[in-house]
Amino acid sequence: MFRQSTLKTVLIAFTLFFAAYVSLPTILGQDRMKAITGMLPSFLVPKGAIKLGLDLRGGVHVMLETDKAGLSRDLVRQLQEDVRRVLRNERVAPTGGIVAQNRGVSFRVADAAARARILPKIQELSVPVSNAVLGNTGQRSLEVVDLGDGLIQLVITDAELNERIRRAVDQSIEIFRRRIDPEGVKEPTIQRQGLDRIVVQVPGAQNSKEITDVLQPGKLEFRMVAEPGANPAEIETLPYTDEGGGTIQIERRVLVRGEDLTSAEPTFDQRTGEPVVSFRFNVKGAQAFAKVTTENVGKPFAIILDNKVISAPRIISPITQGQGQISGRFTVERANQLAILLRSGALPASFTLVEERTVGAGLGADSIDAAVLASIVSLVAISIFTLATYGVFGAIALVALAVNFLLLIALMALIGSTLTLPGIAGIVLTLAIAVDSNVLIYERIREEQAAGRSAISSLDSGFTRALATILDANITGFLAHAILYFVGTGAVKGFAVTTCLGLGTTIFTAFTLTRMMVAAWYRWFKPKSVPI
Amino acid sequence: MKLLRLVPDNTRFGFMRFRRVSFPLSALLSIVSVVTFIWLGMNVGIDFKGGTVVELQARGDRANIAQIRETASGLNLGDVEVQEFGSPRDVILRVGLQEGGDAAQAQVVAKLRTAFEAAYEFRRVEVVGPRVSQELVQNGTIGVLLAIMVILIYLWFRYEWQFAVGAVIATMHDLVLTIGFYAVTQIQFDQTSIAAILTIIGYSLNDTVVVYDRVRELLRKYKKIGLHELLDLSMNSTLSRTIITSITAILALIALAVFGGDTIQGFCLALLFGIVVGTYSSIFVAAPILIYLGVRVGEGVGATSGNADKAVNSGATK
16 A cells, blocks of 8 residues: 555645645735735636635625516516507407406407407417527417407416516626626625525625615606596506605506616706706607607606606607606605616516625624634644644644645635635534544554554555545535535535535545555654554 | 553443443433423524514613613514623614515614614624525425435445434434424524534434444454444444544534634534534444344345344344
8 A cells, every 4th residue: 555656646746736826815815915926927826715705704695586476467468468459450359358367368359250360360479488598498478268258368378477587587687786886896796596586795785775775676667647538447546756645547558668768867957956867768769759749749748667656747849859857856866876777777577675684894804703713723622632642643634634624725716615604613623524534544553453463554454444434424424415505595505515525625635645644654664563 | 652542442331231221311312302392492593484683783882772672662563672692782683574574574674774773883684584484494404304315325325224224213313302402502593503403414424334334344254243242342443433533523613612703602512512412322322223123243234145143133132
């Protein structure tokens, strides 16, 4: 065993060197790193460092959930519009209108000939559901059911709804990024979780309000205020935030949407001096707006934000330039915020906060101090105990432990993992248990020697026999923590990753480095017996 | 230099005989755990029951708890628990789940901030909605059960089935006692507790596997010794390692529990308890249970002989 090949030694040395190199940014800190390596070409400088978790660094973590019911209502409303358009084109009037249901619409066309004419067109509304990951899923967006008696029902399929949710979440992530970090300096983490959730983490933020403030959908719509005697199926009642509140009847049909805005800026009204948001439409929006305002001079229209009417001005003259302003008794701050919301585009869905974890910077710093002190005391205690128990071999075990620690840091830096408070406890515990592999080897050597073997033969069989045990023991531990990784969230996940990596590095050091050092010791001293 | 020898060489403790004490003891402790768990329950944190926790630090010298209590009860948030925490400047507020779902839940912090921001620094805010907490309970439970199952399957492949069953019984024993520990001490049970439980399971199995490895090795080596004696021999030959490894882990955890701050103290105490119990269960539960599970000497793993040695069997039940 002790005839170690040169290649192997070189490989071990190289691994250690590489680990030390990769850990540099973590150990020195990015600032000092820059100062030292400033003159080196950039490809030589390692970049990744272990990030501190929000519990150590301070910051806000929130989990948001999509309003699935709302999204489904939007889909139904849109479907209603589509069906209405098809029927109008075919000049078929459904008896009793198009009725919105929970997950679809239904309508009745009593005339068989008319029904036969529209059915193919209605079928065309159902398109294949495609998916960014899988491509074509083979499923269609709608199920068209002939309920008999002239009644036709369209149901939105699960595949379609889920795909819409998925898309809405993806779009929202992009929009959140623009809203939370317009200057690109806050390093926020914004990720999807599951189908319908988003996790937002902003290091350094002190108050979740900074984040929840920008979570309003920002859905801007221009619609007509309903005239008396309008078809009740085509109007709805919305809360009115201007003019002392109350509600107001608005047509369901949307004339122009917020997507057609090209800019939105907070300004002041030239006459009243009130804070307002001025905006400009793109060509499509400008045309639509010009057409509507030309046709409806003298009638009131409504500016609707997130299903609340913020103002309902009367059209005094056609607006053909494609610009305008929104007034609604805003404060300067609110006008500013609204402009950001409108500029970043509307969220395709609304979100509710379902989890928040905020750690103040003060607590984070205290936690780091405590964790560092605890780790040092812990490692000193382990060192003293190991040295007292195994002497020279204890020293070897401690070198192996130090290398283990280095490898662990290097791996964590490489995969860009985040260090949390339980993660630190995990590292210390991993190191304590890493000593176990040395203990197993040493105890085995001691036993072999007690059984009357020579020094070299005890060392040899000590290592060989302990191997299987160490592997078995570490694999079971690995399985337990791998599962923890999959079921855990946040800080717990960090703990699981750390432990799993630590078990891997433990096996590596036990069978390469410890072995190499023991072999070197034996060659140097040529002892008759092993002092263990 | 004289080395520290915690366990003398060639110990000959009758571990298996001790099962007449250890089994009833374990059974008793398990029952106490279950009864306490049912009777007292656990101090479940908001991770698993939902709600809001806010840690405040007075900007002045000390926190005025009476005043906080009064202000908080005027906020119409239901029961608000106010508790001193660490130093006299620090206070923890716990607010239960609000009626009206996630939306109402999200309002709690805003109300608290308006009320206390002026005089107190918000050190930590945690809000867990009703559905998230339900999922966390579900995931935690599934995780623990899945871990036990996967490990059972792994051990089944590596050893005879008796070893897998023995390891799982020992693990369940540790699990039940750890839950009992949480119930008795009323240390808050949250997400990190699931991490603690899985770490304890991992450690306990690690210990059990080391002992079982030795049992298997000796089973292959000695075909003529009784199981009873063989198990004692295995325990004694691994005893030094068992003790040294446990002490290393315990030393590390004591340091973490004492100096690591309040946030991880509960976590470290649970681990400390778990490691003591895990070590105990490997020696006094996992090993002697093999006697009852019918492991046969002379038929070590990998060996195919079907003829059990009569003398060995009588030795095992002596």
